[in-house]
Amino acid sequence: MSADNLQPSSKQQPSKQQQVKPLRISFLVSGNGSNLQVLIDAMQAGAMPIEIVGVISNRDDAYAIKRAQQANIPVAILSHTESGKRMGIKTFETHASAQLAAWQPDLIVLAGFMRVLSAGFTDNSPAPIINLHPALLPAYKGLDTHQRALQTGERYHGCSIHVVTAELDAGQVLTQALLHVNPKDSSDSLQARVQALEHQLLPWTILLLAKGVLPLNANDTPSEKISHLPVLPLRLWLDN
Template sequence: MPVDIKSVDTMPIDTVSTNHPNQTLKPLRVAVLVSGSGSNLQVLIDAMQAGALPIEIVGVISNRDDAYAITRANAASIPVAVLSHVASGKRMGIKTFERHASEQLQAWQPDLIVLAGFMRVLSASFINNSPAPMINLHPSLLPAYKGLDTHKRVIQAGEYHHGCSIHVVTAELDAGAVLTQAVLSLDQKDTAENLQKRVQKLEHQLLPWTVLLLAKGVLSLNHGESNSQASTFLPALPLKLYLDS
């Protein structure tokens, strides 16, 4: 049975605890892959700087040189690798991107890699040889509506609920184990544009909440299952937030 939380304000992320609340956590080393504005990256930066998340963002990789996420990372003095074009000016192919990204990730040695608005499909080889597990933020209630244009497709299908999911990245697109989801009810007046904004608000709550659960060992990525001790008190995955937004 999912966790029924009417408002995320009733469960701030710093209230989630393990069996050892006084134990000082070693910061989780996080690398973030981005392609766009980086609003979810900013949420992680803000939570990290406020001390609400026990993480250290060790670096950001962008596949676009015009991504505003780069500005956000620079402002927070976070190392950035921009892998958008080769020396000749041509757009970097996926194999070249993956080679450079792999080298950079190996150098940073993160504990977790977060795909936050990252818009390239990664190969099985890259994923399987990653130095850390990867999670992705997807704007639908997986396994429904994998891929693109989720908001438009949800409205066209006449769905009553929509939301976002955080899942483990695997070689199959949007098919890895779903860890957490945030759910909202659709309104008859919803358009794809305003629904995107509503879901983005959920993303900004779901991502730090999920990273906190990972950092505190409540969730484990080793087998896509929750920690054996914590699972005694928590429902089966995915953990869900029901929000009235």
């Protein structure tokens, strides 16, 4: 199954009266923002029922900021205090919470966001939070996932999208994309191959959320017409 299979063709698109209200999404980022760009492109092309309402970066040099600005998406840079000191996590969370409350997203996406959020932030979030993690959870939580997978001699590797909780990389895994590890892979080459999976898995997962195939809230359950789906995580098998 691929993400393309889930995108309606022009012949299948519903009338304006039937169209689903776009899913309002905010991103938290720290770096390049390549996954953000994939969603920006999909939004601008009208390929997905989403609206990116804002991007928060904890680094003022993150290229993701430029990507958002070029798409006229509101950006909040929460990297340093007015005195020039790096912003502590409590201060960051206070400002981020206020900004997210103003944007009123339906979903918050962590994509390459490199700070650990507190229980106070996740428990009081104005919307569900999901994270894109470069490993097949529950294996390889934390950092350096590609190098660790190679050192262990894994046959399979990939990426996961999971619900964010106060415990690091421990929330419900929603979807995963998998590939075969190449014997000649280095950490860099494996990272590049997994990133290609990320660019397919994130829009695929958000499309499932937007269409109600995956519940946005933990207490929600899929409708009867999709109850035949396998238990989570849903897996996208790719071999690139």
